[in-house]
Structure formats: structure tokens, C-alpha cells
Amino acid sequence: MHITAALTETKGAPFTLAPLDLDDPRPGEVVVRLVSSGVCHTDLIVRDQWYPVPLPAVLGHEGAGVVETVGDGVTSVAPGDHVVLTFNSCGRCRMCVQGRTAYCDQFFARNFAGTRADGSTPLHRDSGDVHGVFFGQSSFATHALAGEGNVVKVDPAAPLELLGPLGCGVQTGAGGVLNTLRPPAGSSIAVFGAGSVGLSAVMAAVVAGCTTIVAVDLNEQRLELAKEVGATHVVNGAEGDTVERLREITGGLGVDYSLETTAVPAVLRQAVDALNQGGTCGLIGAAAPGTEASIDMSALLFGRSLRGIVEGDSVPQVFIPKLVDLYQQGRFPFDKLIRTYAFEDINQAVEDSEKGTTLKPVLTFEAFGNGGSL
Secondary structure (H helix, E strand, C coil): CCEEEEEEEECCCCEEEEEEEEEEECEEEEEEEEEEECCHHHHHHCCCCCCCCCCCCCCCCCEEEEEECCCCCCCCCCCCEEEECCCCCCCCCCCCCHHHHHHHCCHHHHHCCCCCCCCCEEEEECCCEEEHHHCCCCCCEEEEEEHHHHEEEEECCCCHHHHHHHCCCCHHHHHHHHHHCCCCCEEEEEEEEEHHHHHHHHHHHHHHCCEEEEEEEEHHHHHHHHHHCCCCCEEECCCCHHHHHHHCCCCCCCCCCEEECCCCCHHHHHHHHCEEEEEEEECCCCCCCCCCCCCCCHHHCCCCEEECCCHHHHHHHHHHHHHHHHHCCCCCCCHHHHHEEEEEHHHHHHHHHHHHHCCCEEEEEEHHHHCCCC
């Protein structure tokens, strides 16, 4: 199949649109015609080679679209189904069989290798192969080849042009609250970083029934949006002592839960120090490998805990449809985070994201005939 894809040719290079050939699906594989694809922080740090995905490659891992063809043995989706694409997992290892697919023993091989498990890639051009199946999809393209296990069927009434970020960023922030921390109604939480992941966590805290929800950021516009989507308090981290401010908000105790989304070591320290005794901090921010942070061991000793979180501890086939339901009920307005861009404007979307002027860029494919309706 002939497709158009945004190529990452070399470290740090701009994305370039190019024609490629995509393989037909093998057994267990699915070809999806993309309607939209979110642009995620992980795409950009891979472009910059924080994680050594081999180049040239097609990145993108927040795709949403319509199933076009399926390989032999695929039973969970059929041509015409509306789907969200998410991370890949083996489905068979010790972690997957416990329902902890985000911690699959093969997570890095299946999401960052740039090839199928057998070393092949489904993407080709005249000059040779191009690395693909990034997060099992490579959705910066008009069509993506995915595995049945990372394709999630969704309600066809939901807007595919918005749903892509549910596959990673939105599910990560929301799942960090609803699946990992699981705060009881009436509890307090501080979310450090009011980007798309952090604000997804704020909205999830509203769903969970938290009564003190504090968003911490340096950007006043983002803090205003945090209040719009449910934060009861906001703190500008550039103004005064953030930890002391959080203690004031909670009557001197500190928060029950905190979530760190920035990948800044000093902010992680604040997120732990702001906990009350017995509190839990979830770490979501993806730092460069080797990044170290300082933690007060005596603070952890008094019942506090620090927990890393990947993909919101989600089982995507269960969690993503729940988020769609919440959105359709008006209880999870993640569309407030999104600005759409035409696929050919991918570099503008990336620039706006890196400048912080757009929270969650989403690429759309109308110019390539990929609309949201069948």
C-alpha cells in the first residue's frame, strides 16, 4: 500500500513528509486509516535520541482512525471499526498476564525497537527500509500497521479527530490518578506540571471525587485552564515556596497524593516533600536515562511512598473506552487541551508544543482523504 508519512531522518531533524510503501497485514496485524494522531513529548525526545530508536523512522504513537484491513486470526476488530491505537505489549509475559501490560517484559523491544519482533519493518522506500511500528503503530502517517493487541475499538459516535491522545498522554495522566493512586473521595492531590498529562490528571481527580485539587506550574495561562477543568487551587512554582504553599492549603498537613509530570528532579523532590505522612507520589515525567534526583530518606521513612507510573497503569482495552464514556457524558473534557493541525503542518505543531503555546497538538489527515466518518 502506498502511504504518506512524516519521516525522522536524523537526530533532531525536522519531520519531512514522504511517500512510503506499507506491507499488507500479517496474521494478528491490523491496518488502520488514520484520522488523527497526537504529538507526544515521547515522540520528540525520540527524535532527539534520548531513547535510541534507530533512524530513519516514522514516529507517532497516539493514532485514531478506521480499520481498513485485518490479518488472519484477528477477531477483536473488523474493517470499518473506529479505533484508538495505544502502546504495544506481548500479552503473554508474567506482567501482561497480571493485567499490568504497561510493564510488559518486552515493553522496550515492542515499542522502541523500530521493528517487529522478528526484526522486520513494514515500511519501505526505493532507497531501503524505514524503521516503523513505533509503539506498535508509527501513526505519523496516513495509514498505520498495528498489532491486534494495541488496537482499541471505540464508540463510532465519538470524534476520531480528538481521540488519538487517549492512546498515551491522556490515558497516562488520567490513569495515574484513577488506576494507580486511586484517591478516595474527599482526599487531596497536587499535580506538578499543567501540560496535557497533568491536566488529564486534574480532570481524573475530579472524577475520583478529590475535594482539594492543586495544579502547580510556571505558566499562568495553564493554571487558569487548570481551574477551568477542575483544580480547586493553583500554585505558581516561581512564586515563593511551593511546598509551604501546599501545606498552607491543606491545613499544615501536606497533600494525600501528588503526581510529578515534568521530569525535573527538583520538582520531584517538591512532590515528595509536599506529601503528608502516609502520602503517595506518582512519578510520570520521563527524564533522560541516567537522570538522578535527591530524596529525603527520612521523609519516606514516615509512611510516604514514591511510585513510577507508565501509561497510567492502564489496560487500554478497558480504560480507553471508559475515558470516551466520561468525555461523552461531559465529565472528562479533554478536548479543552487540544489544538488540531493539518498533517502537513507537523513541524509547526511541534514548534508550538515545544514553545508551550499548544498543550496537545493533534494532527489531522483531511487533506489525504482521511475523514472521521465512513
